[in-house]
Amino acid sequence: MKHIYEQGTDKTAPVLLLLHGTGGTEQDLLGIAKHIDAEASILSVRGNVLENGMPRFFRRLAEGVFDIEDLKLRTEELNEFIDQAAQQYGFDRSKVVAIGYSNGANIAASLMFHYQDALMGAILHHPMVPLRGLQLPDLSGKEVFIAAGENDPICPPQETKELAELLEGAGASLELLWERYGHQLSRSEIEAAKGWYNKTYKSNS
Ligand code: MLT
Numbered sequence: 001m002k003h004i005y006e007q008g009t010d011k012t013a014p015v016l017l018l019l020h021g022t023g024g025t026e027q028d029l030l031g032i033a034k035h036i037d038a039e040a041s042i043l044s045v046r047g048n049v050l051e052n053g054m055p056r057f058f059r060r061l062a063e064g065v066f067d068i069e070d071l072k073l074r075t076e077e078l079n080e081f082i083d084q085a086a087q088q089y090g091f092d093r094s095k096v097v098a099i100g101y102s103n104g105a106n107i108a109a110s111l112m113f114h115y116q117d118a119l120m121g122a123i124l125h126h127p128m129v130p131l132r133g134l135q136l137p138d139l140s141g142k143e144v145f146i147a148a149g150e151n152d153p154i155c156p157p158q159e160t161k162e163l164a165e166l167l168e169g170a171g172a173s174l175e176l177l178w179e180r181y182g183h184q185l186s187r188s189e190i191e192a193a194k195g196w197y198n199k200t201y202k203s204n205s
Contacts, residue, residue: 001081002026002046005089010039014097014120014201017082018044019104021126021185023054029099032185036099036123036194037202041091045081047103048074057107064154066106068131075110075130079118097201098122099193101185102154106130109163112139112172121145121200123193125185126152128159129166140171145196147177147189154183 004026008015016037018029026044033042047057049070058074059067086093098108098119105127111118113130116137123145144167148160160176168174177192 001048001078003081003085004030004042004044005085006042007089008037008039008041010037011041011092013037013040014095015041015043015086015091017096017098017108017119018042019057019098019100019108020044020047020055021102021104022051022056024101024104025055029101029104032190033099035190036197041089043082043085043089043091043096045078047107048077056103058103058110064128066131071107071110071131072114075107075114078107079111079115082118093117095120097197098124100127101125102127102183109167112136112142112144112167123147123197124163125189125193126155126183127163128155129163136166136170138171139167142167142172143200144172144174145177145193145200146174147179147186147193149182149184150178150180152183 016033020028026046047055049056049059059070100108105124108122109127110130121143125147
């Protein structure tokens with residue numbers, strides 16, 4: 001997969017897996033990742049699917065209607081890519097924390113839905129429920145931060161609540177932030193994500 005890897009100065013820090021929104025690229029979330037943890041290694045990936053020229057991580061049939069077969073395939077492909085990247089770049093596969101926005105948050109959630117050890121944790125900006133009717137793996141010990149918009153027209157609040165319930169039901173620890181900036185990735189939710197990250201992963205350092 002097309003990607004950027006940047007080796008961080010702190011090898012004990014989580015490895016930040018960056019997953020952009022629809023129409024984005026592997027460049028989009030670099031600034032945010034560095035703001036959240038300037039010392040962490042970064043693996044930023046571009047989605048392999050194109051929708052009218054816009055990169056995505058899986059196909060959709062319509063706005064908010066996902067192609068589930070493709071979602072499953074792409075989730076597996078991304079998980080394998082992270083495995084390979086860990087080998088190639090020599091990072092700790094068990095310390096990957098995703099930062100995803102919108103479509104990227106949805107594939108990050110799908111990684112957690114399908115594979116117990118795909119992610120150590122995740123920061124999900126404006127996610128939806130990637131798919132329903134799946135028996136989730138035991139996610140105890142996984143830490144998840146979700147930022148959502150009460151008035152988000154693309155990711156309705158009900159979706160966020162359902163996703164939070166599913167992840168918590170599988171044992172994940174969850175923090176949920178509600179804002180009123182629609183589908184925007186706001187400055188304040190990035191600050192809240194940074195605060196959560198420091199509390200979760202940096203409290204001993
Ligand atoms: C998706 O397709 O994953 C969601 O509808 C959000 C987006 O537009 O990326």
